[in-house]
């Protein structure tokens with residue numbers, strides 16, 4: 313299957329400036345994806361776009377991953393309201409967290425990490441306005457949907473946030489000149505920013521560059537944005553969403569969307585996914601799609617060893633199925649099955665998130681009084 317076909321089949325092909333799909337199949341691109349350090353972790357919404365990048369990587373395209381240390385000091389305009397400025401220390405902390413997370417997701421693969429603070433922080437106002445600002449037409453800038461939404465909802469927006477688009481356009485231009493980057497990938501909300509980068513490069517370099525956005529992932533049964541659980545966003549950092557909860561999140565996705573997510577969030581090939589879908593159609597009750605989905609995505613984000621330990625906990629606690637209240641016998645069974653596991657996150661997380669116990673403290677007390685002892689990060693059979 314060609315890359316363009318694969319991206320379309322997986323549901324990654326939303327909006328693009330490619331007028332001919334064949335270009336993407338015949339040329340070797342150097343591309344980039346940018347993420348602002350607005351939090352200290354990515355969530356599963358981001359992960360979809362990173363998976364799109366993975367497909368380019370697997371086929372030998374060159375990848376730059378950008379952490380927005382510079383743009384993160386301003387914050388991208390959204391349709392709701394002004395963002396709060398983050399303190400410098402927080403941006404720094406988030407940046408380090410994102411860098412190590414991204415390196416983990418793409419471990420063993422060849423990509424280059426860049427930080428736009430390295431060039432944006434050095435810009436001077438007057439040259440910037442003359443060389444860059446002059447190439448942006450206000451009529452275009454104010455016709456953006458996000459801008460109109462902010463005017464229409466009465467909240468308005470600061471000049472700083474309004475200027476964000478110019479900074480992102482500058483990035484594209486910088487990466488084009490320095491490294492020959494000619495393609496930018498991102499989520500569908502980035503279309504406006506992308507457009508201005510493309511036209512800036514046309515004006516300054518007479519160069520042609522391309523953009524491709526992935527659609528916003530929607531949960532078909534609720535019609536809502538995908539990636540939120542009851543407690544908020546599903547994060548890739550296990551300190552914000554435990555591995556156990558992450559695994560459960562995928563296990564619990566609805567039948568209707570499960571195949572769609574499998575196409576986007578796993579690297580399984582088309583034949584494999586179609587075979588799983590056929591089985592699922594015959595016997596949906598077995599939730600075989602969800603099980604494979606949970607396994608594959610957890611492997612990508614947290615690694616196979618962590619996933620296996622979660623699977624064992626899930627199997628012993630809940631027979632691999634629904635959550636239930638735990639008795640001392642259950643705890644005993646858990647101890648039998650798992651002589652030593654990473655308790656700090658898996659077991660205690662499992663107990664609390666299952667609703668079996670009310671709090672971390674209670675989980676710890678139960679574990680201590682039961683057949684399991686806690687030893688630092690490990691829970692071991694006594």
Ligand SMILES: N[C@@H](Cc1ccc(O)cc1)C(=O)O
Pocket residue numbers: 345346347348378380383388428479480481483484502505
């Ligand atoms: N604006 C992007 C992040 C980004 C930042 C700088 C870039 O050059 C590209 C992308 C977002 O909010 O998701």
